[in-house]
Amino acid sequence: MKDIFTKLLSVLILLIMSCNKDEDNKEQDLSNQLIGKWRVQTEKVDGVNTQFSSCGGDILELKSNKEFTDVSSVLLNNTCVEDGNEFGLWTLNNRIIVLEFDKTNNIENQDWQINSITETELKITESSIEGEKVERTLIKM
Numbered sequence: 001m002k003d004i005f006t007k008l009l010s011v012l013i014l015l016i017m018s019c020n021k022d023e024d025n026k027e028q029d030l031s032n033q034l035i036g037k038w039r040v041q042t043e044k045v046d047g048v049n050t051q052f053s054s055c056g057g058d059i060l061e062l063k064s065n066k067e068f069t070d071v072s073s074v075l076l077n078n079t080c081v082e083d084g085n086e087f088g089l090w091t092l093n094n095r096i097i098v099l100e101f102d103k104t105n106n107i108e109n110q111d112w113q114i115n116s117i118t119e120t121e122l123k124i125t126e127s128s129i130e131g132e133k134v135e136r137t138l139i140k141m
Contacts (some may be wrong), residue, residue, distance in 0.1 A: 030117070031092045036121055036140035037061045046132050055080035058139065061088055068099060097124065112136075 040057035043050045058072045072084040088101040096116040101107040112124040115135075122138040 027092060027094075028093070030114070033117060033119070034092065034097065034122070035064050037141040040136055041139045042137045045128075059141070062097075066090055070099070102134055103132050107115040 018053055019127045021062075038060045039054075040052055040060070042052065043057075053075075055073050055075045061071075061136060068087050068088060068090045070084075070086045071082060073080050075081075076084045086101055086105045090097060090100070090103065091098045097112040097114065099112065101108040101109060108129050110126055110127045112126050114121040115125055117123070120140045122140070124136050124138070126136070130133050
């Protein structure tokens with residue numbers, strides 16, 4: 001009886017360990033899929049939609065070394081000009097992208113819940129510090 005119990009316990013431990021490994025692999029696969037440049041195509045703040053052209057939406061670059069840059073631009077006199085450049089570190093935890101801005105930027109960290117992701121499109125939801133619900137669709141560049 002003791003031998004059967006020991007074998008069952010061993011099998012149970014192996015199953016638990018393999019499930020944890022699968023979760024780790026999924027998180028790593030998702031992290032790898034996020035690496036690259038993403039342009040904000042649409043933004044919905046409390047139900048109000050904004051569509052961005054090739055100039056006007058932020059470009060977020062998530063790098064493999066866990067650094068990120070976020071460059072915004074505006075159309076000024078028919079010319080696309082950079083309007084800001086923030087940077088910092090990013091992490092991924094349970095389908096939440098955490099953007100930890102460099103302290104010199106004086107910007108609160110942001111948590112982006114991943115709603116869906118494909119090779120070319122990322123949909124996220126963020127709760128802003130003002131309490132607004134922000135939904136964004138980003139396109140991979």
